[in-house]
Amino acid sequence: MDAVARELEDRVRDLLRVVRMVKQRHHALPPGLIGTLGLIARAGAEPTGCHAKQLAASAGLDPSTVSRAVAALVANGLVERRADPDDGRASILVVTERGHAELAAARDWYDRLLGRALADWSPEEVEALTSSLGRLTIDVEGALGSTLEAAR
Secondary structure: OOHHHHHHHHHHHHHHHHHHHHHHHOOOOOHHHHHHHHHHHHHOOOOOOEOHHHHHHHHOOOHHHHHHHHHHHHHOOOEEEEEEOOEEEEEEEEEOHHHHHHHHHHHHHHHHHHHHHOOOOOHHHHHHHHHHHHHHHHHHHHHHHHHHHHHO
């Protein structure tokens, strides 16, 4: 591995450390629940909702992990399960009013944090970082897929 790639690896590791710090300082709800709540809100906009299986697939998570997170969200009144109108045996997940309020509060918290962190950045720098992080995410996912396929 060359020096530039090693430096990138170190910066990614530093970023992951900072992400863990952010998670530890976040407001009342655990960040994992906020993340899952956000996924449900995006995947199943009212009134249709989304299935837990769909949520697990779109998030790339194990169904048991999603099941535990959903149970905690339901217990906290942030998500409710409703009967699927197309399949009475299944249920759909819908974000409650309280869930939307908590999600908005979390987004405000992150917005303020990023606002402070990026206060001295130009819009072009923020745009370049956003684009590069998006590309890195897609390319790492692709490399993992290629590696997983090759390992089979």
